[in-house]
Amino acid sequence: MKISLVSIGDELLxxxxxxxxxxxxxxxxxxLGHQVVLGLTVPDIHVxxxxxxxxxADKSDIVITTGGLGPTVDDRTREAFAExxxxxxxxxxxxxxxxxxxxxxxxIRMPKHVRREAMIPDGAITLHNSVGVAPGLYIQTENGxxxxxxxxxxxxxxxxxxxxxxxxxxxxxGERPVGIESFYTTGIPESPLYKIxxxxxxxxxxxxLAFYPSTLGVEVRIKIFDTPEDRNVxxxxxxxxxxxxxxxxxxxxxxxxxNILTARNATLSTAESCTGGLIASRIVDIPGASKWFEGxxxxxxxxxxxxxxxxxxxxxxxWGAVSPQVAAILADNAATRFNTxxxxxxxxxxxxxxxxxxxxxxxxxxxxxxxxxxxxRKNRFTGGREYHRMHTSQAALHLLWLILExxxxxxxxxxxxxxxxxx
Amino acid sequence: MKISLVSIGDELLxxxxxxxxxxxxxxxxxxLGHQVVLGLTVPDIHVxxxxxxxxxADKSDIVITTGGLGPTVDDRTREAFAExxxxxxxxxxxxxxxxxxxxxxxxIRMPKHVRREAMIPDGAITLHNSVGVAPGLYIQTENGxxxxxxxxxxxxxxxxxxxxxxxxxxxxxGERPVGIESFYTTGIPESPLYKIxxxxxxxxxxxxLAFYPSTLGVEVRIKIFDTPEDRNVxxxxxxxxxxxxxxxxxxxxxxxxxNILTARNATLSTAESCTGGLIASRIVDIPGASKWFEGxxxxxxxxxxxxxxxxxxxxxxxWGAVSPQVAAILADNAATRFNTxxxxxxxxxxxxxxxxxxxxxxxxxxxxxxxxxxxxRKNRFTGGREYHRMHTSQAALHLLWLILExxxxxxxxxxxxxxxxxx
Numbered sequence: 001m002k003i004s005l006v007s008i009g010d011e012l013l014x015x016x017x018x019x020x021x022x023x024x025x026x027x028x029x030x031x032l033g034h035q036v037v038l039g040l041t042v043p044d045i046h047v048x049x050x051x052x053x054x055x056x057a058d059k060s061d062i063v064i065t066t067g068g069l070g071p072t073v074d075d076r077t078r079e080a081f082a083e084x085x086x087x088x089x090x091x092x093x094x095x096x097x098x099x100x101x102x103x104x105x106x107x108i109r110m111p112k113h114v115r116r117e118a119m120i121p122d123g124a125i126t127l128h129n130s131v132g133v134a135p136g137l138y139i140q141t142e143n144g145x146x147x148x149x150x151x152x153x154x155x156x157x158x159x160x161x162x163x164x165x166x167x168x169x170x171x172x173x174g175e176r177p178v179g180i181e182s183f184y185t186t187g188i189p190e191s192p193l194y195k196i197x198x199x200x201x202x203x204x205x206x207x208x209l210a211f212y213p214s215t216l217g218v219e220v221r222i223k224i225f226d227t228p229e230d231r232n233v234x235x236x237x238x239x240x241x242x243x244x245x246x247x248x249x250x251x252x253x254x255x256x257x258x259n260i261l262t263a264r265n266a267t268l269s270t271a272e273s274c275t276g277g278l279i280a281s282r283i284v285d286i287p288g289a290s291k292w293f294e295g296x297x298x299x300x301x302x303x304x305x306x307x308x309x310x311x312x313x314x315x316x317x318x319w320g321a322v323s324p325q326v327a328a329i330l331a332d333n334a335a336t337r338f339n340t341x342x343x344x345x346x347x348x349x350x351x352x353x354x355x356x357x358x359x360x361x362x363x364x365x366x367x368x369x370x371x372x373x374x375x376x377r378k379n380r381f382t383g384g385r386e387y388h389r390m391h392t393s394q395a396a397l398h399l400l401w402l403i404l405e406x407x408x409x410x411x412x413x414x415x416x417x418x419x420x421x422x423x
Numbered sequence: 424m425k426i427s428l429v430s431i432g433d434e435l436l437x438x439x440x441x442x443x444x445x446x447x448x449x450x451x452x453x454x455l456g457h458q459v460v461l462g463l464t465v466p467d468i469h470v471x472x473x474x475x476x477x478x479x480a481d482k483s484d485i486v487i488t489t490g491g492l493g494p495t496v497d498d499r500t501r502e503a504f505a506e507x508x509x510x511x512x513x514x515x516x517x518x519x520x521x522x523x524x525x526x527x528x529x530x531i532r533m534p535k536h537v538r539r540e541a542m543i544p545d546g547a548i549t550l551h552n553s554v555g556v557a558p559g560l561y562i563q564t565e566n567g568x569x570x571x572x573x574x575x576x577x578x579x580x581x582x583x584x585x586x587x588x589x590x591x592x593x594x595x596x597g598e599r600p601v602g603i604e605s606f607y608t609t610g611i612p613e614s615p616l617y618k619i620x621x622x623x624x625x626x627x628x629x630x631x632l633a634f635y636p637s638t639l640g641v642e643v644r645i646k647i648f649d650t651p652e653d654r655n656v657x658x659x660x661x662x663x664x665x666x667x668x669x670x671x672x673x674x675x676x677x678x679x680x681x682n683i684l685t686a687r688n689a690t691l692s693t694a695e696s697c698t699g700g701l702i703a704s705r706i707v708d709i710p711g712a713s714k715w716f717e718g719x720x721x722x723x724x725x726x727x728x729x730x731x732x733x734x735x736x737x738x739x740x741x742w743g744a745v746s747p748q749v750a751a752i753l754a755d756n757a758a759t760r761f762n763t764x765x766x767x768x769x770x771x772x773x774x775x776x777x778x779x780x781x782x783x784x785x786x787x788x789x790x791x792x793x794x795x796x797x798x799x800r801k802n803r804f805t806g807g808r809e810y811h812r813m814h815t816s817q818a819a820l821h822l823l824w825l826i827l828e829x830x831x832x833x834x835x836x837x838x839x840x841x842x843x844x845x846x
Contacts, residue, residue, distance in 0.1 A: 005464075011635050013459040014603075015450025019442055022464070027438025036436040038471075041428075041445070041462030044633070048461075055478060072617045072634050105805060107839040111618040131806040153636065155810060212439055270700075270721070276707025277693075277700030280721040284699025287775055287808060295727035297720055298693070298703040304718035304761055308731075338727055352710055385710060 001172055003029055004038040004056035008049055008067035008077055009152055012041050021066045021150075021157055027212070028161065031180050031221070033173040034062070044068060049080035057084075057145045062172065067152030069134040071114045077149050078137070082121035085141050089119040095126060095135065102133050127164035132156035138168065146172065179224040181234060185244035186217030186253070186398050188414035193218055193244065200240040201233060209237075215390040216253075217244075243412050246401055253397040254283045260404050261292040261342070268400075269338035270296030271309055271330035273321065274348035274364060279393045294338040299330065309333040322347050324365050324376040324420040331369035331376075342404075343369040344396045350388040362388060365420065366396040368403055375399065375408070376421035424595055426452055427461040427479035431472055431490035431500060432575055435464050444489045444580055451584065453603075456596035457485070467491060472503040480507075480568045485595065490575030492557040494537045500572050501560070505544035508564050512542040518549060518558065525556055550587035555579035561591065569595065602647040604657060608667035609640030609676065609821050611837040616641050616667065623663040624656060632660075638813040639676070640667075666835050669824055676820040677706045683827050684715040684765070691823075692761030693719030694732055694753035696744065697771035697787060702816045717761040722753065732756045745770050747788050747799040747843040754792035754799075765827075766792040767819045773811040785811060788843065789819040791826055798822065798831070799844035 005025055011017040019041065026036045038059050042048045049068065056063040068077030082089045096118035103110035117134050120126065127136030129151065137149040148165065150157045185193060190213040197209070197220060208223035220241055224230045238245075247256055261268055270280050280296040283289050297308050302321055305311040310333050311326060319325045331345035348364025355361035360380065367376040377399060381391040395417065402408040428448055434440040442464065449459045461482050465471045472491065479486040491500030505512045519541035526533035540557050543549065550559030552574065560572040571588065573580045608616060613636040620643060621629060631646035643664055647653045661668075670679055684691055693703050703719040706712050720731050725744055728734040733756050734749060742748045754768035771787025778784035783803065790799040800822060804814040818840065825831040 007462070010633050012446075013449055013462060014453055015446050015448070015459075016635065018446045019462075023435075023438050023441045025438075026436055030437055036438075037466065039430070039436060039442075039462070039464030041464075043460065052461075070634070070636065071614050073629065074633055102805065106803065108612065108615065108837075111614045113617065113621075114614050131810055153638075155638070155807070159807070210437065210439060269727075272700070272703075274707075275704075276712075277695075277703030277719060277721060278707075280700030280723075281698075281704045281812075284697075284701075284721070284723060284773075284812070285809065289699075290723060293723055295721045295723040295731065296700060297731070298700060298707070298718045300703075300707060300713060300716055300718040304692075307762065308718065308720070308760060337731060339730065350707075386708065389704075389707070 001034050001062050002037045002060035003034050003062045003064060004040065004060040005036060006049075006052050006056050006063060006065040007039070007041045007152075008044060008065055010043045010074075012067075013043055021152065021154055024154070024158065025064065025066070025161070029169070032166070032169050034169065044074045044076055046076050046080060046083075049076055050084055053080065053084050053147070057141070057143070057147075061144075062146040062148065062169075064148045064150060066150045066157055069117070069136075069149060069151045071111075071117050071134070075116070078116075078120060081124065081137060081139060081147060081149055085121060085123070085139055085147065087122040087124070087139075090122045091115075092118050092120050092126065095120070099133055127160045129156055129160050130163060131159045136160040136164065138165075179226075181222050181224055181237075182248060182250070183220040183237065183241040183245045184217060184247045184250070185220065185241055186246060186394055188218070188244045189213075190218050192414055193220070193241070197237065197240050200236050215387060216394050243407075244414065246398065252282070252286070253394065253401060254289075255286045257397060257401055257404070258283075258286050258289060258292055260401075266342060267292055267294050267340040268342045268344070269294045269334045269340040271334035271343060271345040272296060272298050273300060273305070273330070273346055274350050275346045275389050275393050275396075276300060278389050279344055279346070279396060282393060282397075294340050297334060297337070305330065309337060320359065322349055322359050322363060322365065324367075324378065327365035327367035327376045328374050328421050328423065331367040332374055335369045341371050342400060344400060345369075346392050346396055348388070348392060350385045352385065364388070364392045364395075366392060366399065367421070368396070368400050370403060374421070374423050375403065375419065377417045378420045379415065379417040424457050424485055425460045425483035426457050426485040426487060427463065427483040428459060429472075429475050429479050429486060429488040430462070430464045430575075431467060431488055433466045433497075435490075436466055444575065444577055447577070447581065448487065448489070448584070452592070455589070455592050457592065467497045467499055469499050469503060472499055473507055476503060476507050476570070480564070480566075480570075484567075485569040485571065485592075487571045487573060489573045489580055492540070492559075492572060492574045494534075494540050494557070496536075498539070501539075501543060504547065504560060504562060504570060504572060508544060508546070508562055508570065510545040510547075510562075513545045514538075515541050515543050515549065518543070522556055550583045552579055552583050553586060554582045559583040559587065561588075602649070604645050604647055604660075605671060605673070606643040606660065606664040606668045607640060607670045607673070608643065608664055609669060609817055611641070611667045613641050615837050616643070616664070620660065620663050623659050638810060639817050666830075667837070669821065675705070675709070676817065676824060677712075678709045680820060680824055680827070681706075681709050681712060681715055683824075689765060690715055690717050690763040691765045691767070692717045692757045692763040694757035694766060694768040695719060695721050696723060696728070696753070696769055697773045698769045698812050698816050698819075699723060701812050702767055702769070702819060705816060705820075717763050720757060720760070728753065732760060743782065745772055745782050745786060745788065747790075747801065750788035750790035750799045751792075751797050751844050751846070754790040755797055758792045764794050765823060767823060768792070769815050769819055771811065771815060773808045775808065787811070787815045787818075789815055789822065790844070791819070791823045793826055797844070797846055798826065798842065800840045801843045802838065802840035
């Protein structure tokens with residue numbers, strides 16, 4: 001079905017907030033077989049919200065709004081929905097008691113105005129919010145337009161979408177694409193990956209293909225119909241992306257590593273300098289990480305590298321903190337210190353300052369300690385501090401994955417990295 | 424003046440590309456004294472582009488489009504502009520020779536279809552593109568609407584904006600911005616904060632006020648006019664939000680702590696269990712953190728708490744890992760181990776599993792070690808694992824900030840937390 005997205009909030013028009021919700025939703029909706037035909041961004045003004053819903057309803061079968069569901073007077077989506085469908089706002093008692101319980105659990109007295117959140121348009125279905133208080137809303141107009149309201153807070157929007165909205169949208173999408181297949185790759189930039197895929201498939205077969213790059217890698221996604229041709233296309237795509245594809249389902253590298261390590265009853269620790277805890281943080285993001293992750297050291301200063309992970313000062317003086325030698329010792333010593341089978345390490349220059357001609361901003365060494373060997377690779381990532389840390393964390397996790405999967409030796413490197421230590 | 428932004432491109436509706444142009448433009452336009460009142464995102468379809476320009480022109484004085492100015496057939500903005508203003512597309516010879524020269528300079532033969540880029544609506548002014556080939560366009564309709572077309576490539580869009588469009592927009596903006604003031608708060612949920620602000624200002628003064636909640640806190644933002652009344656409103660707002668306001672500029676808590684610690688020549692370390700490196704990672708996100716941050720230990724397992732930070736096993740057995748005693752010792756021992764003046768610690772149950780009746784999912788203890796004392800507070804955050812970690816990291820950083828700013832004693836706690844250890 002045709003869908004319009006209406007993003008509500010002054011902060012989206014003032015430039016304060018990036019509208020990442022729309023992209024995320026568009027991505028999801030397309031993979032459910034729907035088509036996003038229009039995006040609208042409007043301020044928290046009652047009449048503007050109604051106008052935009054009118055425009056959206058005129059162009060599409062389903063209108064999804066984000067934002068404006070909070071408890072304050074500048075949250076106006078409930079009123080707009082009610083007016084648009086010609087319904088009254090009614091107190092939903094069940095919702096009110098959920099709200100009251102939520103505040104009671106947090107040991108906070110519920111302010112009176114929060115009651116607003118329990119006032120919903122008569123006839124609307126609430127979509128349960130497992131991570132926040134305001135539920136989503138779903139209501140159908142007399143003309144058959146499906147109106148859906150989601151909160152603007154990304155975590156809440158996503159939770160409601162996944163838990164309550166997806167089944168409804170799957171139901172509404174008559175023409176299910178027979179299959180959408182994804183290949184999550186990392187360690188290869190979009191352009192060379194595109195070339196490899198295009199060369200293997202031939203241009204005419206690229207129609208149903210999409211590339212979604214992020215700081216963690218590139219997702220290649222294809223819509224497949226149940227024909228022999230398409231099964232061939234899928235097989236070709238599988239082998240073209242195989243060296244860089246670490247999963248076919250939407251799973252993070254840490255969670256994939258967790259499954260492998262758990263199955264082998266093996267453990268991991270980290271020693272991070274330039275990534276500053278990002279790898280550990282991404283690991284701990286995975287429920288159940290305690291089964292395979294012992295912990296890590298963020299050794300940001302040279303003194304911490306020495307005092308916490310026993311890096312000899314002579315090594316620091318001879319090679320400098322950003323060197324393959326330091327990366328290797330950090331990984332080895334983390335494994336000893338945390339008593340783990342495997343350990344990851346990073347040391348680099350994230351910038352913006354601190355670079356030299358010999359060791360420029362962006363330079364990084366990352367290492368993997370295993371019970372048998374220790375490997376360090378070097379790369380140079382451009383694009384700023386945050387980008388550098390994300391790329392380094394992913395490269396280090398990917399290196400461990402290649403080693404665990406016994407794919408390291410024959411891996412066709414495509415990210416510009418080189419091995420600098422192997423012992 | 425009122426401005427609408429029209430973003431053109433299939434990639435924006437498929438979820439492939441994040442619309443970062445709109446945010447950048449909105450930010451710029453607001454600071455030039457204009458007001459962005461509507462955002463539209465449409466596919467590369469001629470009739471949809473025209474419709475969206477009609478809607479936008481109806482709502483605003485200036486319409487700025489991005490995208491659709493390239494040389495290929497799916498670049499349709501030039502045609503849409505021409506049709507909308509009722510002008511012909513005419514070959515601009517000057518532009519054509521610029522294009523030809525550009526290709527000649529790169530020693531590439533100009534493909535025929537690139538000529539399209541030199542066909543512009545009769546009467547349009549070209550806006551020079553110093554980093555790409557397609558120029559921007561500026562044309563006024565008979566009704567006086569200002570139509571501006573910019574390329575979708577961010578670097579080109581920004582260059583044209585800065586070099587050619589800014590002077591035009593400054594000219595058009597008669598009324599300079601009256602002033603927008605922000606209060607960044609944390610440690611108080613949106614609803615009670617709203618109540619406090621509403622009680623202090625009175626409903627009639629809430630019109631220009633907005634609340635922007637995130638996992639890190641709530642920003643209160645107000646539009647101020649240069650009148651005695653508004654100066655009063657600002658002063659009232661300042662004192663109402665004061666206990667929870669940690670900055671008036673857009674700055675993160677780690678960066679504010681960094682400034683304070685640097686000024687005092689003091690250092691910080693971290694000991695994280697449930698936050699798993701998130702605090703360290705947020706700190707290292709700040710350029711120059713090496714001046715005041717030594718590093719941290721992610722002690723996820725009990726064994727790591729013992730072996731890396733010397734937490735006695737008897738303490739673990741007696742009180743359990745999630746206890747004020749453990750939070751205190753972790754903070755104290757991190758300070759010793761990393762040889763820092765201050766240290767932060769966290770230990771909690773992020774869920775989804777691992778909770779008991781006595782220690783439910785969401786429970787967390789976080790501590791601050793200072794040269795004089797160690798304080799541990801307890802809270803219970805609901806809303807899932809990621810939310811729990813973000814909230815805990817912010818609460819721990821905020822606790823340190825309150826202590827450093829000598830505001831801890833009289834702080835009116837509003838987040839449900841309680842002190843559980845003070846020594």
